[in-house]
Amino acid sequence: MTEPYDGDFPDGLSAAELGMWQAFRNGSTYDLRARDPAQDDPFAPRVWGPERSVDGRVVARLLLSGPPPRPGRVAALKLRGVRITGTLDLAGGRVAPYVELTGCRFESEVVLPECHFTTLRIVGCAMPRLEAARLRTEGDLHLPRCRVAHGIRLTDAQIGTDLLINQIEIGPDRNGRALAADGLAVAQDLQAELVEARGELSLRGAKVGGSLSLRGSLLRGREGRRALNAPQLTVERTLYMSEAWVSIDTGNQGTTPPYGIVMAPTPARGTRSQFFECRGGVRLDDGRFGDAVDLHKARFVLARHEELSLRRIVTPELRFNAERPEEGRVVLNGARVVTLIDVSTSWPGPGGLAMGGFVYESLVPYGHFPLSRRLEWVAAATPEYVPEPYERLATVLRSCGEDADAREVLLAKQRRRRETLPPAAKLWGFLQDWTVAYGYRPGRAAVWMAVLWAAGTLAFSRHVPAAIKQDEHPEWNPALYALDLLVPVINLGQDGYWRMEGGWQWVAAVLVVLGWILATTVAAGASRLLRRG
Numbered sequence: 089m090t091e092p093y094d095g096d097f098p099d100g101l102s103a104a105e106l107g108m109w110q111a112f113r114n115g116s117t118y119d120l121r122a123r124d125p126a127q128d129d130p131f132a133p134r135v136w137g138p139e140r141s142v143d144g145r146v147v148a149r150l151l152l153s154g155p156p157p158r159p160g161r162v163a164a165l166k167l168r169g170v171r172i173t174g175t176l177d178l179a180g181g182r183v184a185p186y187v188e189l190t191g192c193r194f195e196s197e198v199v200l201p202e203c204h205f206t207t208l209r210i211v212g213c214a215m216p217r218l219e220a221a222r223l224r225t226e227g228d229l230h231l232p233r234c235r236v237a238h239g240i241r242l243t244d245a246q247i248g249t250d251l252l253i254n255q256i257e258i259g260p261d262r263n264g265r266a267l268a269a270d271g272l273a274v275a276q277d278l279q280a281e282l283v284e285a286r287g288e289l290s291l292r293g294a295k296v297g298g299s300l301s302l303r304g305s306l307l308r309g310r311e312g313r314r315a316l317n318a319p320q321l322t323v324e325r326t327l328y329m330s331e332a333w334v335s336i337d338t339g340n341q342g343t344t345p346p347y348g349i350v351m352a353p354t355p356a357r358g359t360r361s362q363f364f365e366c367r368g369g370v371r372l373d374d375g376r377f378g379d380a381v382d383l384h385k386a387r388f389v390l391a392r393h394e395e396l397s398l399r400r401i402v403t404p405e406l407r408f409n410a411e412r413p414e415e416g417r418v419v420l421n422g423a424r425v426v427t428l429i430d431v432s433t434s435w436p437g438p439g440g441l442a443m444g445g446f447v448y449e450s451l452v453p454y455g456h457f458p459l460s461r462r463l464e465w466v467a468a469a470t471p472e473y474v475p476e477p478y479e480r481l482a483t484v485l486r487s488c489g490e491d492a493d494a495r496e497v498l499l500a501k502q503r504r505r506r507e508t509l510p511p512a513a514k515l516w517g518f519l520q521d522w523t524v525a526y527g528y529r530p531g532r533a534a535v536w537m538a539v540l541w542a543a544g545t546l547a548f549s550r551h552v553p554a555a556i557k558q559d560e561h562p563e564w565n566p567a568l569y570a571l572d573l574l575v576p577v578i579n580l581g582q583d584g585y586w587r588m589e590g591g592w593q594w595v596a597a598v599l600v601v602l603g604w605i606l607a608t609t610v611a612a613g614a615s616r617l618l619r620r621g
């Protein structure tokens with residue numbers, strides 16, 4: 089700032105602009121702060137005078153066609169505590185120097201559509217709006233701790249490495265969007281932690297080469313808009329919609345705990361956890377996530393007509409241990425997940441869950457998740473009887489070796505199906521359930537076989553029938569005869585030698601019919617046990 093300038097300055101520059109011009113050639117930070125926190129706060133209503141002001145047109149001229157650096161220096165624009173008047177318009181330009189603006193105040197919107205940067209860092213600045221559709225950067229785009237009153241537009245922008253917007257506060261544009269970033273492409277990570285958005289975050293068709301982190305953010309959708317609208321989002325690693333750690337004293341971001349300690353999170357001393365909260369609908373339909381979707385302790389405050397929509401997402405792991413939504417619906421129709429990690433208390437009740445065609449291969453519950461609660465989970469997703477969720481759950485349980493639980497699920501499926509049948513079929517269903525539990529409890533069928541055998545033995549012990557052929561018959565044995573009638577296929581040497589007449593003929597017929605039914609049930613149960621695994 090104080091070194092002599094060995095070239096010509098443009099005409100009409102103010103003293104502040106002359107200092108900025110010289111600092112640009114030096115590559116040094118141009119700092120106009122008053123060293124008073126109250127006066128240096130870019131978000132406070134206090135007015136910054138002309139001694140701290142530069143014209144946006146001068147900044148644009150400096151970046152697009154500025155002077156060469158001093159010998160041995162690298163030209164860069166580094167401003168701190170500067171007020172930028174007018175509109176900073178770099179639309180369609182190519183900015184080669186490094187740009188870093190910290191604690192600055194923009195009086196008008198920043199216009200950067202189709203502009204090409206190497207690296208752009210705007211930190212802790214106040215601006216009315218950032219218009220940057222189709223922006224390109226070779227390196228990072230950083231906007232942490234900024235306040236943007238009327239939204240950010242990054243539609244079809246391409247970020248060469250990381251996009252960092254942690255702790256930013258964004259208001260809505262005239263269409264109710266806080267961040268319009270449809271078609272955004274980020275080569276590495278997109279960090280949007282502790283964001284406060286008063287409008288829709290639109291990331292339709294966006295692609296993130298690393299992880300997308302929304303830890304600790306507060307998203308509020310405007311009327312008629314979702315809080316997060318991101319169909320066809322592609323994240324190569326993990327989407328985090330979970331808690332973050334912040335300082336108790338300052339509220340600034342602390343260290344986010346790594347994956348692996350979420351089972352019993354303990355904030356570090358001097359920090360507290362801040363949950364991800366979404367007030368409005370969420371749409372992640374047709375998303376692709378390379379590692380996981382993490383909803384650890386997330387809060388979704390939905391209206392009755394709003395949804396947390398995960399239709400047709402594909403991910404190896406879904407960690408659904410969010411707080412239970414009081415209203416709205418969670419929709420998993422067509423989603424494909426390898427491992428579902430969940431908590432019994434996270435899922436909504438009847439009418440609040442839909443998962444037609446939801447495919448998962450294994451279940452890993454956090455804490456105790458009894459089968460009765462799992463059946464309630466399926467029932468909540470099927471207000472009208474649908475067999476597929478029951479069959480999927482039974483398949484997963486059987487693949488894990490839980491054959492008994494799988495049979496209970498299929499039995500519950502039959503009982504739900506019975507509710508849709510006409511009266512006669514429903515009566516037959518009740519009889520099947522009471523006697524053999526639709527064949528899913530073969531032990532009960534074996535008990536009935538024993539009871540019928542005992543009853544048949546007792547009955548036939550009081551009646552000695554006549555032989556069909558007087559010279560060709562074994563000795564009468566009521567126990568073996570009753571068992572011969574009950575057990576199909578196997579011949580115990582009694583059936584076919586005795587003539588049953590009158591009521592005894594009906595008794596024998598009933599034993600034969602019941603024997604076929606019960607023996608088939610027992611055989612099916614034994615077959616399922618032999619096919620285990």
